[in-house]
Each structure stands twice: as C-alpha cells, then as structure tokens.
Amino acid sequence: MHVNKKELVDALAKKASITKKDAEAFLDAFIEVVSETLSKGEEVKLVGFGTFKVQERAARKGVNPQTGKPIKIPAKKVPKFVPGKELKEMVK
Numbered sequence: 001m002h003v004n005k006k007e008l009v010d011a012l013a014k015k016a017s018i019t020k021k022d023a024e025a026f027l028d029a030f031i032e033v034v035s036e037t038l039s040k041g042e043e044v045k046l047v048g049f050g051t052f053k054v055q056e057r058a059a060r061k062g063v064n065p066q067t068g069k070p071i072k073i074p075a076k077k078v079p080k081f082v083p084g085k086e087l088k089e090m091v092k
Contacts, residue, residue, distance in 0.1 A: 059075040
C-alpha cells in the first residue's frame with residue numbers, strides 16, 4: 001500500500017488541525033523548497049527524519065538490453081533520501 005498526495009494532504013490537515021487547502025499549500029511549498037535546494041547541489045537535513053541530497057553517479061559501461069551491444073552511460077546527478085536514525089527505528 002502507498003499514500004498518494006491527496007491522502008497525505010488529508011493526514012497533514014488532520015494532524016496539524018489546519019484546512020486541507022493550507023496543508024496542500026504547505027506540502028507544495030515543501031516540495032518546491034527541497035527541489036530548489038537540491039538543484040543548487042545543497043542538502044536538506046531534517047534531524048531524526050533524514051537527509052535529502054544529490055548523489056553523483058559515475059560514468060559506466062552498460063549493455064543495450066534490446067541489442068546486447070555495449071553502451072556508455074554518462075555520469076549524472078540524482079536526488080537521494082537517506083533516512084535518519086529515528087525514522088529507521090520507527091520502521092523496524
């Protein structure tokens with residue numbers, strides 16, 4: 001099972017005793033701020049919850065699954081979330 005954006009907005013509104021409209025505005029702002037911060041190559045650390053950061057993947061060799069021919073996969077940056085100790089403990 002997973003939680004979609006609507007369900008997350010509903011849960012935030014209930015937990016924070018705010019309107020769904022305010023909860024959605026907060027969630028949209030949070031996503032925007034985290035995305036902008038990562039696009040600058042910076043991290044977002046939420047102690048106990050986790051860290052959003054950018055990880056660099058090195059260039060590497062791969063294989064085209066349709067043809068079986070070798071290909072070069074270029075280096076790239078990808079977003080990554082590393083859970084904090086408290087979150088890990090909660091999920092156990």
